[in-house]
Amino acid sequence: NAGVTQTPKFRVLKTGQSMTLLCAQDMNHEYMYWYRQDPGMGLRLIHYSVGEGTTAKGEVPDGYNVSRLKKQNFLLGLESAAPSQTSVYFCASTQSGTVNTEAFFGQGTRLTVV
């Protein structure tokens, strides 16, 4: 029972490089979210998806792009990484339709941009 899996777990990028973070869930959840966690800021929503082929902006979307080509996968892309994007990134998924279902989280990706 994998749940939500994030790849990679750690990454160091140079300023200007690009990368893609992969989130995969095996629970057939409709909703998927990408958050970033910074000290003192809690978890801030970057982008989210309410189903295959759909994406929407969250609280801090600038500098990131996402895609949901398959229901089980939600990709977060950084086209030109900046030091301000150094953070821990979490992916989460949840059922849709009601507000009473918990979100399941991946283990996080620690990204450092130098």
Added chain:
Amino acid sequence: AQKITQTQPGMFVQEKEAVTLDCTYDTSDQSYGLFWYKQPSSGEMIFLIYQGSYDEQNATEGRYSLNFQKARKSANLVISASQLGDSAMYFCAMREKEGGSEKLVFGKGTKLTVNP
């Protein structure tokens, strides 16, 4: 405007005592859900407890209970008989419908330290 407010950046409690972590929320929806998550130093997010906006009784899960005061828009987490393993970050979160979809938003968290 912040949707979830946790006013206590850090809290300290003695082992075996109870502690309350505060959470207030802002929404105009009638239907919403409130959640508490624990994040230990290892980094994973652990679901603790849920309260629905229509639930008349406060939620309880073992040593965790949620003091839900709808009129005040507060959903405080109460941990009874604190243990050393309760030392962690605690996040309050709300799931609400917005524009036909559902967003899950978090507060900034409270760092709880349990002293022996």
